Structure formats: structure tokens, C-alpha cells
Amino acid sequence: MSETDLTTAPGLEAWIARGREMAEREDRARAVARGRRFDTIAVHGLYDHLAAAANQGAIIEPAYLAPAQHFADSEELEAALGYLMPAWGYTRIANPTTHYLEETLALLEAYGTGLTAATVATGSGMAAVHLATNALLAADPARPGAVPNLVASAKCYGGTFMLFSARYAAERGIDVRWVADPLDADAWAAAIDGDTRFLYAEVPSNPAVAVVDIPALAALAHGHGIPLLVDATVATPACLRPLGLGADVVIHSLSKAIGGSGLAIAGAVTARHDIPARVGPDELRADFATHLKLLPGRDLGPALSPSSALALLSDLRTLRPRMDAWSRSTLAVAEFLEAHSAVARVWYPGLASHPGHAVAARDFSLADGDAEGRPVARYGSLLAFTLKGGLPAARSMYDRLSLVFRATDLGRVKSVATIPSISTHQQQGEEGRATADIDEGLIRLSVGGEHPDDVIADLAQALDLG
Numbered sequence: 001m002s003e004t005d006l007t008t009a010p011g012l013e014a015w016i017a018r019g020r021e022m023a024e025r026e027d028r029a030r031a032v033a034r035g036r037r038f039d040t041i042a043v044h045g046l047y048d049h050l051a052a053a054a055n056q057g058a059i060i061e062p063a064y065l066a067p068a069q070h071f072a073d074s075e076e077l078e079a080a081l082g083y084l085m086p087a088w089g090y091t092r093i094a095n096p097t098t099h100y101l102e103e104t105l106a107l108l109e110a111y112g113t114g115l116t117a118a119t120v121a122t123g124s125g126m127a128a129v130h131l132a133t134n135a136l137l138a139a140d141p142a143r144p145g146a147v148p149n150l151v152a153s154a155k156c157y158g159g160t161f162m163l164f165s166a167r168y169a170a171e172r173g174i175d176v177r178w179v180a181d182p183l184d185a186d187a188w189a190a191a192i193d194g195d196t197r198f199l200y201a202e203v204p205s206n207p208a209v210a211v212v213d214i215p216a217l218a219a220l221a222h223g224h225g226i227p228l229l230v231d232a233t234v235a236t237p238a239c240l241r242p243l244g245l246g247a248d249v250v251i252h253s254l255s256k257a258i259g260g261s262g263l264a265i266a267g268a269v270t271a272r273h274d275i276p277a278r279v280g281p282d283e284l285r286a287d288f289a290t291h292l293k294l295l296p297g298r299d300l301g302p303a304l305s306p307s308s309a310l311a312l313l314s315d316l317r318t319l320r321p322r323m324d325a326w327s328r329s330t331l332a333v334a335e336f337l338e339a340h341s342a343v344a345r346v347w348y349p350g351l352a353s354h355p356g357h358a359v360a361a362r363d364f365s366l367a368d369g370d371a372e373g374r375p376v377a378r379y380g381s382l383l384a385f386t387l388k389g390g391l392p393a394a395r396s397m398y399d400r401l402s403l404v405f406r407a408t409d410l411g412r413v414k415s416v417a418t419i420p421s422i423s424t425h426q427q428q429g430e431e432g433r434a435t436a437d438i439d440e441g442l443i444r445l446s447v448g449g450e451h452p453d454d455v456i457a458d459l460a461q462a463l464d465l466g
């Protein structure tokens with residue numbers, strides 16, 4: 001990233017000093033970005049006129065596909081690989097294109113909170129869940145023989161359920177404590193003890209669109225000196241910013257609404273600075289995301305492809321207007337379904353009938369509000385429903401969809417539906433689905449960017465079960 005005159009190659013100290021200048025320049029760019037509105041940050045991030053000048057004037061962030069960075073001399077190599085100066089070195093650890101994505105995400109996640117946050121991007125959402133949680137489950141030398149545990153909402157993504165129950169509990173003996181009703185504060189409190197490493201919740205959850213009381217859970221976690229991790233994939237920072245509500249770490253599958261046009265599989269971990277944690281070095285607490293990036297990420301290797309980072313940067317620019325429109329369409333579809341005679345029940349946090357509606361109405365807010373800047377809640381593009389005829393009726397209506405795609409996907413610009421019990425949550429088995437409270441006839445619908453009337457018309461014809 002630096003231009004160097006080889007004939008006057010400076011020594012290690014000079015490289016470190018140059019690194020300090022580079023870091024200060026980025027700090028200034030961050031401070032400028034923080035003074036801007038959500039959409040402006042989403043469009044520009046840290047890629048300013050100076051950054052463009054260093055990239056042949058390109059107004060769009062360039063794709064740095066090179067695996068490695070050339071260094072001017074051995075001392076720059078030494079300073080860079082020793083993490084003594086900002087550099088990217090090798091794409092498994094860092095990459096300039098990915099860096100722009102990470103910086104934009106960190107700014108959006110901390111938007112309006114006054115907090116400082118950092119982000120590490122990963123090659124999938126599951127890689128993000130793994131990277132963040134694995135680091136907190138390390139053996140504690142101060143408590144030899146102790147079995148670490150985690151406390152998690154059972155209403156979570158099937159992949160997360162399998163990571164925790166199959167990989168962590170069954171293979172590694174970690175004590176995974178599921179909370180069946182994530183709105184039950186007493187159940188969370190009762191599960192925590194001296195070996196609990198973190199609390200984990202999804203808001204809203206996939207597929208049940210359950211919510212949790214983030215401020216209450218954060219207070220509970222902090223009282224025990226442990227962090228609260230929130231997977232906010234379905235909400236995105238346009239609708240919900242968990243760090244501002246007290247959460248320490250936010251996890252995203254960027255494959256979903258953030259990358260709504262569907263060109264990449266990716267994930268991200270964003271953390272506020274100075275999180276509480278019972279294990280790990282001081283650097284882990286001071287800047288969790290950067291620690292994950294530089295050490296566990298380097299060694300475990302879940303890096304994101306820079307081509308994907310660029311596709312995601314492109315989608316991120318329109319996140320807020322997209323989530324505003326998709327959320328309004330989803331509410332219209334939810335209201336249509338709730339009024340339909342063949343439908344047994346609809347789950348959508350924006351409906352008054354949702355058990356978490358009051359909590360969601362308090363915590364969800366579209367960044368920068370409505371067109372007049374008035375505060376307004378938007379609840380994302382995911383809903384779930386059951387039919388009076390159970391699974392057979394669900395299959396029959398599902399097979400009749402002619403616009404909505406049948407796919408295990410969500411947050412997509414194209415509406416998609418799935419039946420979790422026979423797809424995404426099949427691997428959990430009946431017992432796992434009972435833990436997560438997933439009705440076998442549940443249909444999960446992700447509403448996209450089509451005109452809502454066309455989505456409703458497709459559902460109406462499919463529901464005409466004859």
C-alpha cells in the first residue's frame with residue numbers, strides 16, 4: 001500500500017513510524033465517516049478521495065485479488081508480519097478490498113451509538129459464528145479440569161444449533177445450555193455459573209423469528225463478567241444495532257440480506273472495544289474483532305475472498321433503503337397471511353400478535369428514520385407461518401408457488417420460501433426441533449424486492465388449496 005524509494009529504504013523504526021502515520025490517517029478518515037449519515041457511510045465507508053488517489057483515481061474500491069503484498073525491504077516485511085505497522089501481507093490474514101468491507105460494517109454497526117467497533121469478515125456466516133465462539137471456549141489455565149459452558153437461545157439457525165450441539169458438545173465436551181424461551185429472563189439467569197463463557201442469541205431468529213430482550217441479557221451477562229453475542233443476520237444494522245443496546249459482539253451471515261443480490265457466501269464478526277471475557281489475553285478484551293482477525297483467524301483460516309468482499313460492498317451501499325422497502329412489503333404479506341382462513345398462525349415481530357412485539361417495537365429502529373427523519377421501526381424481511389392443515393397442507397401450498405422460489409435461502413432480493421423441518425432444520429432431528437420449538441408444518445418466507453402485490457397474489461393462489 002506504500003510507495004517506497006528503494007534507494008532510501010528506511011529501517012525498522014522508520015517503517016513503524018510510517019505505520020503510525022498510516023493508522024492516524026485511517027483514524028481521521030473514520031472520524032470523518034462517523035460524522036456522516038447511515039446511507040453515506042454505507043456508500044463511501046473509508047474509501048475517500050485520498051484512498052482513490054492511491055488507487056489510480058478509481059471511484060469504486062478496487063478488487064485486490066493478489067494473495068500477497070510485496071515489501072520494499074526486509075525491514076518492512078519484518079514490521080508488517082510482526083503486526084508492528086498496518087499492512088495486509090497475505091490475503092488469508094488481511095486484504096485491502098476486504099478491509100474496506102470490514103471498516104464499513106464496523107461503522108454501520110456502531111452507527112448512532114458513540115461506540116468504537118471493529119469487524120473481521122469471514123468466508124461464511126458459520127465461519128463467523130465459529131471464529132467468535134471458539135475463541136471464548138479456550139481452556140482456562142486458572143481452572144484446570146473445569147468444563148466451559150455457553151448459554152444459548154434454542155431458537156437459532158440450524159447450522160448454529162449443529163455447531164454448538166454436534167461440534168462443541170458432542171465432540172469437545174463443552175456444556176451447551178439451551179434456553180427454550182429466549183424471552184424468559186429467569187431461564188437465562190438460572191443457566192449461568194462460574195464456567196459460563198458467553199450468552200448467545202439470534203434476533204430475530206431463523207426460522208422462528210423470535211426476539212430477545214438485548215438490554216436485559218446484556219446487563220445479565222455483564223453482571224457475570226461475560227459477553228453477550230447476538231446474531232443479527234435477519235435484522236441487519238439498518239433495522240437493529242445490538243451494540244447500542246448493550247451487546248458486545250454482533251455476528252452476521254453476509255450471505256443473506258446484507259448481500260441480498262446473492263453473489264457471495266460470507267460472514268462477519270463485529271465487536272465493540274473492551275468487552276468482558278473470562279479467558280484469553282488482554283488484546284481479546286480490548287479489540288475482540290481485530291484479535292480474531294490477526295491471531296485465531298490467521299491460524300484457523302476462514303478468510304473471505306476479496307471478489308466476494310467487493311460484491312458485498314456493492315450490496316451494502318443500498319442496505320437501508322432496501323431493508324426499509326422489504327420490511328414494509330413483509331409486513332403487508334404478514335397481514336395478508338394473518339387474515340387468511342387457511343392460515344393457523346403467523347410469526348413476524350412487526351405484528352401485534354407476535355410474543356416479542358413489544359420488545360421488538362422498543363429495540364428495532366430504521367437507521368435515520370422514515371423519509372421525514374421520524375423514528376420508525378422496521379422488522380426485516382423474514383416471517384414464518386403455519387397452516388390449519390399442518391405439514392401436508394404446507395407441502396401442497398409450497399409446491400404450488402409459482403413466483404416465490406423454493407430454496408433454503410433468505411434475505412434475498414427474490415422472495416424464497418422453505419419448510420425448515422424437512423430442510424434447514426432436518427439435521428437437528430425431532431428432539432432438536434422440539435428444543436428449538438419448530439413446528440413440522442412451519443413455512444419460512446423471506447420477502448424480496450418484488451412488488452408486494454405480486455408476492456401476495458402468488459401466496460393467494462398457492463393457498464387456494466381446493
Ligand SMILES: *Cc1c(COP(=O)(O)O)cnc(C)c1O
Nearest residue numbers: 124125126157206233253255266
Ligand atoms: C444463514 C445463517 C447463518 C449461516 O450463514 P452462512 O453464510 O450460510 O454460513 C447464520 N445465522 C443465521 C441467522 C443465518 O440465517
